[in-house]
Amino acid sequence: MGSYTERAVFVKHQRGAVTAVMNMSLFVLLLLSGLLCSASGLWREYQYINISMTWTQAQSYCRHRFTDLATVETMDDVNRMVYLVNETDGYRGLVWIGLQTSIQSNWVWSNGEENISYIPWYPGQPTIYRCASFLNYYWYSFHCGTTFPFACYNESTRYIRIYIWKNWTDAQSYCRRYYTDLATIHNSQEQQQIRAVVGDGFYWMGLYIEFWQWSDQWNLTFRNWEAGHPFISSGDCVAMSTIDSGKWVQDICYQMYNFICYGEDRLFQRQIVRLNFSNVENLNLNDPSLQTTILNKMNEKLKSAGLKFTYISWKMDLGGEVFHLNSKRAVNSSTTCDANVPLEN
Known part of the structure; x- marks a missing residue:
């Protein structure tokens, strides 16, 4: 027994x-x-709704019945949402989450840090582009679809030179998969350290302009973009794929998709x-x-x-x-x- x-x-x-x-x-x-529930207040209970709506309609539905469209903080959240959809009805496609374009934008680090005091831009920089690279001891803004080698970091070895040419988003995904994230640089000493590791040439680092916001106004910079997004596709709203490791795509807000809310069901x-x-x-x-x-x-x-x-x-x-x-x-x-x-x- x-x-x-x-x-x-x-x-x-x-x-x-x-x-x-x-x-x-x-x-x-x-x-x-x-x-x-969660004692920390950060754990979210996700609710999958298998009814197709526009992003705005989905937002209204979630706010009426639950808390809001899904806010996502970690890959664990992504995996839970994909698992939820698969276990509910096996739906294979895109579902709306709570990310949309923001009126305001600012430079942030890929790992979520926002306190940026050391910014050694080259004269005339930054320009209109939204992703940052460095050459020797100066920083430059480039179109995020440009391909460069890049620098990752982890807590043990600090900076790692990756001499593979990728756009900024793909470089970010690579660093997150094999290390911690794209490199952050907080002061001139760290700038010298990373320069000693990578040598000459332009390299991507983790600085970029954040122009997305969550529907519930949470200030979270975690992203799980599909390759080529959000810089090639058009649209002001974000959907998650249920079949591609929960990758996110930028899309037109009046597309009709199923969606994921979070919060306790009020009904x-x-x-x-x-x-x-x-x-x-x-x-x-x-x-x-x-x-x-x-x-x-x-x-x-x-x-x-x-x-x-x-x-x-x-x-x-x-x-x-x-x-x-x-x-x-x-x-x-x-x-x-x-x-x-x-x-x-």
């Missing part, structure tokens, strides 16, 4: 439904219950309940048919308790599994566990 811990089961019921307590004799021991109250199952018969609890049977029985209990508008589903991990063997916890097979789960509006 083994004890299996299920990662989470979603319990969601419509606001305004009858408050009730459900009693389930389904060999279930409730371990943890609570609202899905429903959602809870995550973590459960412990006593597997007396050594069944495969990750068998989808068995999981469906368990959910059906739990739904019957909810309906009999008066919660007719409640929906429950399993929460899978990135490997597609729901249950995990809990070898450290001994479970008495003769014990019947009843779970009393209060659901409030």
Whole structure:
């Protein structure tokens, strides 16, 4: 006999439904219950909406029902959104996220730093172009589609010379994949260090003009652009591909796409309940048919308790599994566990 811990089961019921307590004799021991949220306030619960709308319509929908169109801070956020779409309906295409062009623009570093006090522009620089390179001890602005070798950095070896000719966006992607990011230069000492590493010639670094803003006004500079974007394509809004590692493309705002919001659903109250199952018969609890049977029985209990508008589903991990063997916890097979789960509006 083994004890299996299920990662989470979603319990969601419509606001305004009858408050009730459900009693389930389904060999279930409730371990943890609570609202899905983040103590830091930075973790976002994403909501995939498989209805095609323009960017502006999607923004209004998200603000009415949730918080806003999706704001993205890390690659982990990107991966969670792609996984969410794939698990919901397998949609393959573009979905709107909350990034759009901004009226204001300013120079920032690729890694998100905005405090720039050391800027040794060559006389007459910068020009109208939005990406920065350096030659010896001076900085120059160039069209971001220009190809140069580039300098990356990481925390251990600091600056790394990459003698491969790429445009600025592709250079950024390369540095983020193999190191930390495109190089940052904060003072004349670091300028001398990077000059000693790369030698002569123009090299891309991480400085660029940020002219995008998030719908919820969060000041986050993380980007995951597709090659060639946003400097070649036209349009003032951003969509994410669900089939290309969540890459982003610049697009015309009146295109009709599905979209991703974030925030708690105002039409429903959602809870995550973590459960412990006593597997007396050594069944495969990750068998989808068995999981469906368990959910059906739990739904019957909810309906009999008066919660007719409640929906429950399993929460899978990135490997597609729901249950995990809990070898450290001994479970008495003769014990019947009843779970009393209060659901409030």
